[in-house]
Amino acid sequence: MTIVAAADGSALGNPGPAGWAWYVDENCWRAGGWPHGTNNMGELMAVLDLFKSTEHVPEEPLHILCDSQYVINCITKWMPGWKRKGWRKADGKPVLNLELLKDIDAAILGRKYTFEWVKGHAGHDLNEAADDRARDAATAYQAKRTPNAGPGFPGAGSPTAEPAAESGAESDPVATVEPPAAPMQQAPAAPMQQAPADEVQPDLFSMLEDDLDPSFPAGRDASLEAVVQLERELLDPAVRADPLRASELLHPDFEEIGASGRRLSRQEALAMFSDETAGHTSLEVLTLNRLDDSTALLTYRSDAPDGSALRSSIWQFASGRWQVRFHQGTSEA
Incomplete structure (x- = not known):
């Protein structure tokens, strides 16, 4: 059965106190953050933690609702090209948020997943729920208090360790919360086209060897x-x-x-x-x-x-x- 979840990030100041969250329903969600980070870091961390929190049910496909085109394109288009270039962009500069991207690259291996872009702050129930919890986590770090980590995913192990928001900085650990024993009530799936089984590996999204990475969909088109x-x-x-x-x-x-x-x-x-x-x-x-x-x-x-x-x-x-x-x-x- 497909797991439908929204993932979102928030940063107060961007960069500033930052939070992330993924949300399936009231009994199944998780949040965390850092004292200093960016919105894109929060978006990526939410997706990473969702994959890690469901790694004990690898047979269940994930359908991830995300309002960040940056995150969707990173995972479904740009990462294979970056990896071939030693995790560098076409201009030779290092890729931003490298550790998070490397962790995501490892976490998605062998998993079935699809992404669906949803417009942020437009009344989408799951997206709004994830956004609220990510913003609450960022606000908690701004107030120097521990955020509400949420119940987590039923049956999941220890929470994902969050990478430091800045080089040399340490992130505050999110309190471990035991998942509820009751079975998860899954959110109804949005209409979608199920990803074929051969799309499990992200290499299928690889760009041609000489393609530009994150720059522009029409980047090579001089017309x-x-x-x-x-x-x-x-x-x-x-x-x-x-x-x-x-x-x-x-x-x-x-x-x-x-x-x-x-x-x-x-x-x-x-x-x-x-x-x-x-x-x-x-x-x-x-x-x-x-x-x-x-x-x-x-x-x-x-x-x-x-x-x-x-x-x-x-x-x-x-x-x-x-x-x-x-x-x-x-x-x-």
Whole structure:
């Protein structure tokens, strides 16, 4: 019988006091955290602990609900390529959250699992329950008290040891709680397509040897159509809420002139993304032109709950990827 669980992470300050949690139902969930960590660390730790907490029932497939595209892509797309490169990205830099990723890579071996992306903070019962418990754990560490670790998974052994949030830092242990003797009442499974048996091994998600890793789904596509795809992605609230993914889309020298007339640096734009609660924004392409071999200009009309705007973005293609170099928006009367 498939185990359906939501996994989520939380960080107050990002980085700051951080928490993680996975949730099946009120009798089956676990949470923990660190005094200092990031949201992505919490998301990864929640998934790792879920695999470790169910390792005594390896025959049961896992269906994991997750609102982090970063975590889903790490596990289902990017890890095999990183491993071939010695756990380094295409630019040669070390992969972030390496110890957590290595532990996940070991934990998923031989397991049947599927991931389903769900929109965060959108009323999904399991996701909201996991989010609440992850945030509670982060709040507990902020207040310097032990978080509620939850009942755990029935029949599971000792809790997973949590890696230190920072190099040289030690995480506070989560109190061990004996699982209840009563059988687990499993949450109803969301409609899904069961992963074939041959998808047990993550190697089946391997990228080609010369593929770019986490960068961009359209990263190797130098066509103008890829620019539109990436601009749509940059408007996606889930992407804007993911600091790692959003930063990959912005050129190191990115600048923006907003509809208010305010000029933003790359750092200021990323901070604005993390603070906003934007709804869905549609994009209507007006013009798309190649300015030279590596530069494209996209103009479009955006339509969001707070109104429409005319926008222009300059994208540059370098090192096999598109990144937005400049953006300007003007509110439409």
